Amino acid sequence: MERLLILDSNSLLNRAFYAIPPLTNSEGIHTNAVYGFTNMLFKMKEEIKPDYIVAAFDRKAPTFRHKEYEDYKAGRKKMPPELAEQFPLIKEVLNLLAINIYEIDGFEADDIIGTLAKFAESNGIEVFIVTGDRDALQLATDNIKVVITKKGVTETAVYNREAFEAEFGVTPTQYIDVKGLMGDKSDNIPGVPGVGEKTAFKLISTYGSMEGVLSHIDEISGKKLKENLETYSEQAIFSKKLATIMTEVPIEFDLEDIKSQENYNREELKKLFFKLQMKSLLAKLPGEDVEEEEEVAKVEINEVNTLDGLKEALKEKENIAFIAYSTSNANLYSKIELDKLYLNYGEKVSLIDFKIITMENPTEAINTLKTFMENEKIAKVIHDGKNLVTILTKMNIEIKEFIFDTVVAAYLIDSAKSNYPLETLINEYLMKEVKGENEELICNAISHMKELYEYLKERINKEGMDELYYEVEHPLISILSSMEAIGFKVNREKLDELAIKFKEEISTTEKEIYELCEEEFNISSPKQLGKILFEKLDLPVIKKTKTGYSTNAEVLEKLMDKHPVIEKIIYYRQITKLNSTYVEGLKNVIDEDGAIHSSFNQTVTTTGRLSSTEPNLQNIPVKYEMGREIRKVFIPKESTDVLLSCDYSQIELRVLAHMSDDKNMIDAFNHHSDIHTKTASEVFKVPVDEVTSLMRSRAKAVNFGIVYGISDFSLSQDLKITKKEASEYMEIYFDRYPKIKGYLESVKEEAKEKGYVLTVLNRRRFIPEIKSSNKIVKALGERLAMNAPIQGSAADIIKLAMVKVYNRLKKENLNSEMILQVHDELILNVKENELEVVKALVKEEMENVLKMSVTLEVDTNIGNTWYDAK
Numbered sequence: 041m042e043r044l045l046i047l048d049s050n051s052l053l054n055r056a057f058y059a060i061p062p063l064t065n066s067e068g069i070h071t072n073a074v075y076g077f078t079n080m081l082f083k084m085k086e087e088i089k090p091d092y093i094v095a096a097f098d099r100k101a102p103t104f105r106h107k108e109y110e111d112y113k114a115g116r117k118k119m120p121p122e123l124a125e126q127f128p129l130i131k132e133v134l135n136l137l138a139i140n141i142y143e144i145d146g147f148e149a150d151d152i153i154g155t156l157a158k159f160a161e162s163n164g165i166e167v168f169i170v171t172g173d174r175d176a177l178q179l180a181t182d183n184i185k186v187v188i189t190k191k192g193v194t195e196t197a198v199y200n201r202e203a204f205e206a207e208f209g210v211t212p213t214q215y216i217d218v219k220g221l222m223g224d225k226s227d228n229i230p231g232v233p234g235v236g237e238k239t240a241f242k243l244i245s246t247y248g249s250m251e252g253v254l255s256h257i258d259e260i261s262g263k264k265l266k267e268n269l270e271t272y273s274e275q276a277i278f279s280k281k282l283a284t285i286m287t288e289v290p291i292e293f294d295l296e297d298i299k300s301q302e303n304y305n306r307e308e309l310k311k312l313f314f315k316l317q318m319k320s321l322l323a324k325l326p327g328e329d330v331e332e333e334e335e336v337a338k339v340e341i342n343e344v345n346t347l348d349g350l351k352e353a354l355k356e357k358e359n360i361a362f363i364a365y366s367t368s369n370a371n372l373y374s375k376i377e378l379d380k381l382y383l384n385y386g387e388k389v390s391l392i393d394f395k396i397i398t399m400e401n402p403t404e405a406i407n408t409l410k411t412f413m414e415n416e417k418i419a420k421v422i423h424d425g426k427n428l429v430t431i432l433t434k435m436n437i438e439i440k441e442f443i444f445d446t447v448v449a450a451y452l453i454d455s456a457k458s459n460y461p462l463e464t465l466i467n468e469y470l471m472k473e474v475k476g477e478n479e480e481l482i483c484n485a486i487s488h489m490k491e492l493y494e495y496l497k498e499r500i501n502k503e504g505m506d507e508l509y510y511e512v513e514h515p516l517i518s519i520l521s522s523m524e525a526i527g528f529k530v531n532r533e534k535l536d537e538l539a540i541k542f543k544e545e546i547s548t549t550e551k552e553i554y555e556l557c558e559e560e561f562n563i564s565s566p567k568q569l570g571k572i573l574f575e576k577l578d579l580p581v582i583k584k585t586k587t588g589y590s591t592n593a594e595v596l597e598k599l600m601d602k603h604p605v606i607e608k609i610i611y612y613r614q615i616t617k618l619n620s621t622y623v624e625g626l627k628n629v630i631d632e633d634g635a636i637h638s639s640f641n642q643t644v645t646t647t648g649r650l651s652s653t654e655p656n657l658q659n660i661p662v663k664y665e666m667g668r669e670i671r672k673v674f675i676p677k678e679s680t681d682v683l684l685s686c687d688y689s690q691i692e693l694r695v696l697a698h699m700s701d702d703k704n705m706i707d708a709f710n711h712h713s714d715i716h717t718k719t720a721s722e723v724f725k726v727p728v729d730e731v732t733s734l735m736r737s738r739a740k741a742v743n744f745g746i747v748y749g750i751s752d753f754s755l756s757q758d759l760k761i762t763k764k765e766a767s768e769y770m771e772i773y774f775d776r777y778p779k780i781k782g783y784l785e786s787v788k789e790e791a792k793e794k795g796y797v798l799t800v801l802n803r804r805r806f807i808p809e810i811k812s813s814n815k816i817v818k819a820l821g822e823r824l825a826m827n828a829p830i831q832g833s834a835a836d837i838i839k840l841a842m843v844k845v846y847n848r849l850k851k852e853n854l855n856s857e858m859i860l861q862v863h864d865e866l867i868l869n870v871k872e873n874e875l876e877v878v879k880a881l882v883k884e885e886m887e888n889v890l891k892m893s894v895t896l897e898v899d900t901n902i903g904n905t906w907y908d909a910k
């Protein structure tokens with residue numbers, strides 16, 4: 041007997057959406073319903089082995105039931121947008137699987153299912169209806185089986201007529217009468233008040249049908265039940281009519297047309313699954329030959345571990361080489377060495393064990409590599425090239441014609457990833473499964489690197505990021521490498537002095553805390569601290585954890601005005617962290633040359649900003665003097681050099697003025713007004729010369745709060761004022777700068793529509809949170825949407841400035857060097873005789889970096905330590 045599988049698509053998608061935790065791909069597209077539905081479909085195909093498969097969908101148009109009963113399905117919760125956006129995707133999956141879709145205005149999917157099931161049954165076909173909706177149980181017969189999804193979408197129960205009767209004690213057809221009596225809340229079918237499921241089943245079991253029940257009301261016990269059956273008898277009959285699935289929908293149905301096809305569009309389906317990042321489904325594709333895929337992925341590896349082998353592998357063959365590499369594990373710049381080179385060049389993939397080759401003849405090995413890397417006829421595409429540039433610089437090798445970095449390009453396409461392994465990019469973007477362990481994996485991956493390069497290059501171009509990549513991010517690779525190589529000199533004696541000073545400060549603060557608490561305890565132990573604060577000092581408990589009281593930063597902030605010890609504890613935490621991370625921590629990373637060589641990362645933050653690690657020089661807390669003191673240990677390279685700090689003034693507010701095109705704010709900046717004083721004058725309605733320092737600081741909080749999409753509630757907490765006052769401040773602000781509000785609203789709308797926002801140089805930030813039905817997550821998404829273009833544009837500007845300053849220093853043959861970038865600030869090590877030239881040059885390049893409607897201003901300071909220069 042042939043078999044037909046019918047999918048109740050709306051029901052199954054709905055079930056999958058709520059059963060599977062939220063999933064999104066890198067573009068912020070929600071995929072959990074598609075994933076659950078497709079998984080279930082493959083499971084059903086495997087178990088049932090159908091000859092035919094069809095999928096039925098509801099249409100948005102009202103059905104005949106709505107026309108008969110206006111309140112049909114009224115009050116039903118609106119479909120979440122995260123689910124709605126997945127319907128076109130599942131239809132795409134079904135089309136690519138050659139599964140016919142049936143939907144028709146005026147009828148529900150149930151009616152289409154009923155019609156198809158009865159038609160197939162009459163043609164001698166066994167039917168399986170897969171649904172999460174028990175309404176379909178009324179269709180069960182000996183040859184129509186209803187597969188109900190129970191837990192999630194994978195656990196199911198199968199009902200034919202016999203199984204249904206055994207479990208429920210009535211026939212499937214009588215189930216319609218049960219529904220008519222009890223009603224259905226989800227469909228807003230009224231039924232008879234006071235009749236629940238148990239009573240309805242009992243009545244129909246006894247009297248056979250709705251009509252049987254209504255003609256035997258006198259025999260039914262229970263005064264209230266009798267009354268309701270009499271009063272609502274017409275409503276009961278009408279409810280039965282609404283609950284009945286129609287089996288005569290006017291729909292064309294050709295058995296040959298829906299024959300389960302195996303010639304589905306495999307390649308397009310693979311592309312879609314990769315795009316949606318549902319790779320686990322690939323193995324479940326009918327006819328997917330995993331072994332064949334593995335064969336394709338394996339490549340011939342040329343293992344090179346001799347000098348002659350190196351010369352042969354690097355012999356000029358083609359005009360482009362694809363390179364990956366590994367380094368020795370070392371936390372000091374001076375100790376990092378090249379370990380292995382992976383080369384896709386010519387016909388073979390070479391695995392070059394450079395460490396072993398240099399043992400044979402270091403000078404000749406380095407010279408052979410130098411000849412290859414400095415050959416301008418060979419373009420180089422490198423996977424994560426910055427560290428390779430750094431290592432080769434130490435060997436006096438310059439990489440010439442380094443034209444593309446696959447990691448930097450992938451980061452621009454999707455900045456939300458935590459890392460960008462070569463095999464993952466090939467898997468995701470080329471839809472090729474790369475197999476192997478360790479070195480074999482990289483060799484197999486690099487064999488696809490040419491294709492990956494072409495894909496990424498085209499994608500960068502298509503998404504309007506050519507300028508961002510080729511003018512900003514790519515040149516930055518060698519600039520960051522240069523900054524790492526130069527490092528930042530450290531005054532060891534000063535660091536030792538600071539260690540003593542910190543020890544004393546920590547000890548003094550400890551004693552002050554003990555005095556205020558009248559006993560000694562471990563301040564760093566949340567458990568002991570919690571007991572002191574909430575039991576001994578009886579402070580109000582803000583938050584509890586599984587192990588006791590919470591004493592996190594947020595809790596301490598809320599307790600600030602409750603006891604003088606709180607401020608001391610916050611300070612103690614800061615200075616102990618500063619001491620361990622920077623004072624003690626810096627000692628471990630000072631290199632042989634007396635400098636610290638921090639690593640600068642350009643593919644880590646979602647905003648586009650640079651980050652630094654080992655150590656993080658961008659994040660030294662300077663709220664307290666003790667934090668600022670740490671900057672005193674950083675000194676110029678030579679005793680006659682000076683440090684020059686060049687800092688963009690209020691860059692994010694200037695970007696906001698430019699992007700919103702708000703004339704009032706643009707004028708304020710272009711006339712060199714103090715924006716915070718001017719805002720205070722507007723908000724508090726006083727002349728500029730009457731603005732107090734408190735007014736200015738509050739206006740500053742409003743200005744920066746707007747940039748970060750702050751709410752009136754958060755602003756009220758920051759300024760310790762009422763929510764009403766905060767709301768008034770913001771209203772006046774938006775009244776004075778009207779275009780800013782419009783801009784922020786338009787940016788939110790753009791994020792909702794496209795799923796991402798853009799900076800001035802087209803840097804893209806995906807914001808999947810903005811489409812969430814969870815209010816808290818959605819609010820976060822809206823804040824990110826407002827802030828990301830501003831913060832990202834500020835990142836674009838400082839990065840472009842770095843490129844222009846670096847190139848200009850080189851062009852003018854100056855010996856001064858850029859050594860650090862911290863957010864909106866550049867630090868340069870300047871030769872004394874070049875100071876005036878460099879100061880003017882940097883200021884000029886930074887202030888004219890991009891044509892904007894608002895002037896960019898740069899503050900410059902010099903000093904013999906970073907502290908003085910700041």
